[in-house]
Amino acid sequence: MHTFAVARAVHGIEPLVAAEIRRSRLGVVRGVRHREVWFEAPPGADLLGLRTADDVLLAAAVVDGIGHDRSALRRLAGAARELDPGWVAGGGGGGLEVSASFVGRRNYTRFEIEDAVGAELARPSRVPYHSRSDGGRPPLGAMAWRVTIEGDQAVIAVRVADRPLHRRAYKAASIRGTLHPPVAAAMAHLAQLDSAQLGGDRLDGDRLGSARTVLDPCCGAGTTLVEARAVAGSARTRFLGFDLDPAALAAATANAAHPDFGRSPFAWTMADGGRLPVDAGSVDRVLVNPPWGRQVPPAGLLARGLGPLWREVRRVLAPGGLAVALVHGEIPDGFAVEETVEVSLSGQHPLIAVLRPR
Template structure:
């Protein structure tokens, strides 16, 4: 028996999520939609929780057609929830690695104007799901927060179609357990994982992030390149401290019952306008430069932001690859553009640019 699943994603990287699903052998991709990848899996298991480019993964319980704009739609959704086999799906999610028993919670969203709100949808569906499970339903109305351990369901409505689905993990996949400390401008982990995948790190010897922030990019990179030399610098000593702490948690968790890998990434305080590495010593660069929005350029970059790209050009080997998250498409001197992916992230529309170093000049003075 095959189970239909949905991987939720940042807008723009859905094809990368689909590629990860295929590469990991998690199932057969059936469709790629706005922020969603639909796939069939024969035997859902804990490996679904290993999707690094996905924001979340859910098991589809029902697809409901004929969901209009009027409140009659709430009755149709309630009937669909009442008729689905919530108990069997909950057991399947538990086998896959989820957790339940603390009640039922529902999160709903829809596209377009309707004569009802998200809380109306959640309450109509949640009460029907909770009844056969013998659990309390925890409404989000009036700002209430469901308790930890609740079984999490999601309802999405687009056009005349609604999808009722059950979250597999205890919490959304993008909420990495290691990332308990953060700083302004920190990178969304699935985007960092997508950037690492685009860099083809399996061929890399040395990987650099000259603006490492909370360390997300290199922590995600290590999952793809456990044998590469990873180096992270930041001008802010506090950011370097946070990055090292997050990395320690990540690698201690990954090596449960054994000593943590303390030398997995080399962290250091350094100015990205003068990277303390020899010419041509780096194979890959992953970078989320300061955009002068949440984080302003500091050090030598305050007066000359272009120094970052000249320094990256200097330390990167000819033919090496840079994957950067930048506010808009552009081509720094000395680089060719291999690929540009447009994202929607926190209400903004940055791009992931895959750049290749040419043999031309690009040195910082």
């Protein structure tokens, strides 16, 4: 019997999540909504293997006729009341919590949705419901439920794992400005690092050869390259990370040491993003999240602008190579744009840009 699942995503990369589900044969995509992909998964599918998703949940109910007035609360409570108690019975002794969100204006709040659904979910099994309405935080171990509303349709779903997918097991260390892991994974997919698995999907894996060397000139805590390693799945690929901050390099080294990655294909080196110690034309892919100037100010040769960085990216790329960058503002000069994906991050709307040197 197939499972109705919901993958949560950063806004903007929902189509990439859907493409990953198809490529990985995790199921049949049934719908793409704001920050969600609905799909049917076959028995035994590794739902926790999704790299581009923030989280994955099992849908317990889809509720139609959810309007903008407060009668929607009664309808949602009724749907939760009708669920099989078995959905909650196996959740353990930590009780349950509910997180809600909706698109557009409503005459009720997210907390009212959470309390209407949470109270009914908890009632049959007599487990504690941990409300957020008074500013409280649910305890660790509470069964995590989610309610999302778009248009007149809501889904009530429960998290598959004990924590969201975006909280990666390898994240032993972090620094300010660390890139959100699913966005880094989306960049790796756009760089066609999984070209051997792509077949006939939306990214044409036949255009590029295998990536032998992948470079990040502003690597920070290493998130982009670690996600690239997970996506690439090739022991033959080298991953080169450069940064001027010793603390960043220490964090990257710690994160890349996770046992999942086996023998380390990573090399972390202190260097200026405007003067990389790499031969011209020696890199197949560049993945880069340049310093925004908000959490992480540009330093070294980049302190007066990112021009030196883009010159170095063009210099090190091999013929036919590809760069995927998180761009704030205008696309850098000297590149042809193959694709852009606008995402929502920290209140900003940067582009993930797929670039080829001219």
